[in-house]
Amino acid sequence: MLSMALTIAFALVAAAFVMSLFRLLKGPSAPDRILALDTLYINAIALLVLLGIHLASPLYFEAALLIALMGFVGTVALAKFLLRGDIIE
Amino acid sequence: MSTITETLLSLLILAGAAFTFIGSLGLVRFRDFYTRLHAPTKATTLGVGCLLVASSIFFSVTGEGLSLHEILVSLFLFITAPISAHLLAKAALHLRLPSSVALPLEPSSLPQPLREE
Amino acid sequence: MKRIGNWLPHPLLTPVLVLIWLLLNNSFAPGQILLGLLLGWAIPRFTLGFWPQRVRIRRxxxxxxxxxxxxxxxxxxxxxxxxxxxxxxxxxxxxxxxxxxxxxxxxxxxxxxxxxxxxxxxxxxxxxxxxxxxxxxxxxxxxxxxxxxxxxxxxxxxxxxxxxx
The missing domain is CATH 3.30.70 (Alpha-Beta Plaits)
Known part of the structure; x- marks a missing residue:
């Protein structure tokens, strides 16, 4: 039962990736693309956690934690860039 | 692993994946940026939260001892998601992105008399 | 009182840092608790200048x-x-x-x-x-x-x- 739930979950998260990618490519504005990137990194965390359960390996947790940290910094830097036209003032 | 644990795990994983999916669906479906902003910040956060709880239970049952470090990631997402949403909304207002409803005035010139209401 | 305030500037931050350290290591071994306590004491102590104000929780x-x-x-x-x-x-x-x-x-x-x-x-x-x-x-x-x-x-x-x- 768990493996079936995992298969369905993988499919759903993959579909989520495709939809975020669609928004990333289509835009139409810069904040839309940043939002899509933000969603992509959260989807990546979801995928890594699922992979960790699927392969019964706790190693993927570190990668998920790192992506959570770096993704947030990236989103904030990009949003700040839009607000100020400059990241380091 | 007992049947009850397995059922609980499957439900949590399915719920988490479904919320992640719905969050991205909102990103595609909504028409203006300000409504699109709601979808990933809310639905996705709970989705990943569910998955992390499932992971925590899974490794506590199968591995050696309690596994709680997944809480850190969900805690971190819960703290950071509203901050990125707030900054993106601010950037969008700054750029005067079109919205389906009337945009407010320039933020610095919000109507002052409202304060007394 | 001032001395204590300088040595332990954020009484709330210390337990939070200890908890985060233990969760990061995913272990509650005595050695980790000791290391966590050391970090929980040192980090608030040495980042004192970066904190604009003290957090006060009344209730x-x-x-x-x-x-x-x-x-x-x-x-x-x-x-x-x-x-x-x-x-x-x-x-x-x-x-x-x-x-x-x-x-x-x-x-x-x-x-x-x-x-x-x-x-x-x-x-x-x-x-x-x-x-x-x-x-x-x-x-x-x-x-x-x-x-x-x-x-x-x-x-x-x-x-x-x-x-x-």
């Missing part, structure tokens, strides 16, 4: 209560937003709402902004320059007055009670 009990309510609200709001996404964009009534603030403490205002980002279908967009108004975008809001009243009663009042007198 710790209320804070726990508020956290419980908040987590419940997060789940409800997530379900509501998920439903709205599935229903589709045609039945939405998005709106920009200005929420007048009674809070004055910076920490309380930022906590309120974060809380309303996560909860009732709203995202805080902008704080006015004088810190008295918060611009909020609501996903589905037919009655702005009611939304403002809900935010004030459910989130602002407890935060005011916890962080201000």
């Amino acid at each position: 710790p009990g209320r804070l726990l209560h508020f956290t419980g309510i908040f987590l419940y609200d997060v789940i409800i709001a997530n379900l509501a937003v998920a439903r709205l996404i599935l229903v589709g964009p045609d039945r939405l009534h998005p709106a920009f709402v200005v929420v007048p603030l009674d809070l004055t403490a910076e920490l309380a205002i930022s906590l309120l902004a974060n809380a309303i980002c996560l909860t009732p279908g709203t995202v805080s967009a902008e704080l006015s320059a004088d810190r008295h108004q918060l611009l909020v975008h609501a996903l589905d809001c037919s009655d702005p007055q009611e939304l403002v009243a809900t935010i004030k009663a459910r989130f602002e009042a407890p935060l005011k009670e916890i962080f201000e007198c």
Whole structure:
């Protein structure tokens, strides 16, 4: 039962990736693309956690934690860039 | 692993994946940026939260001892998601992105008399 | 008293750091607890200059209560937003709402902004320059007055009670 739930979950998260990618490519504005990137990194965390359960390996947790940290910094830097036209003032 | 644990795990994983999916669906479906902003910040956060709880239970049952470090990631997402949403909304207002409803005035010139209401 | 204040500048930060350290290592071994305590003491001590003000919680009990309510609200709001996404964009009534603030403490205002980002279908967009108004975008809001009243009663009042007198 768990493996079936995992298969369905993988499919759903993959579909989520495709939809975020669609928004990333289509835009139409810069904040839309940043939002899509933000969603992509959260989807990546979801995928890594699922992979960790699927392969019964706790190693993927570190990668998920790192992506959570770096993704947030990236989103904030990009949003700040839009607000100020400059990241380091 | 007992049947009850397995059922609980499957439900949590399915719920988490479904919320992640719905969050991205909102990103595609909504028409203006300000409504699109709601979808990933809310639905996705709970989705990943569910998955992390499932992971925590899974490794506590199968591995050696309690596994709680997944809480850190969900805690971190819960703290950071509203901050990125707030900054993106601010950037969008700054750029005067079109919205389906009337945009407010320039933020610095919000109507002052409202304060007394 | 001043000496103690300098040696342990943030009594709240230390246990939080210890807990985060233990969770990161995923172990509660005595050695890790010792190392965590050392870090929990050293980090607040050496980052003293970066903290603009001390965090003061006046009602710790209320804070726990508020956290419980908040987590419940997060789940409800997530379900509501998920439903709205599935229903589709045609039945939405998005709106920009200005929420007048009674809070004055910076920490309380930022906590309120974060809380309303996560909860009732709203995202805080902008704080006015004088810190008295918060611009909020609501996903589905037919009655702005009611939304403002809900935010004030459910989130602002407890935060005011916890962080201000």
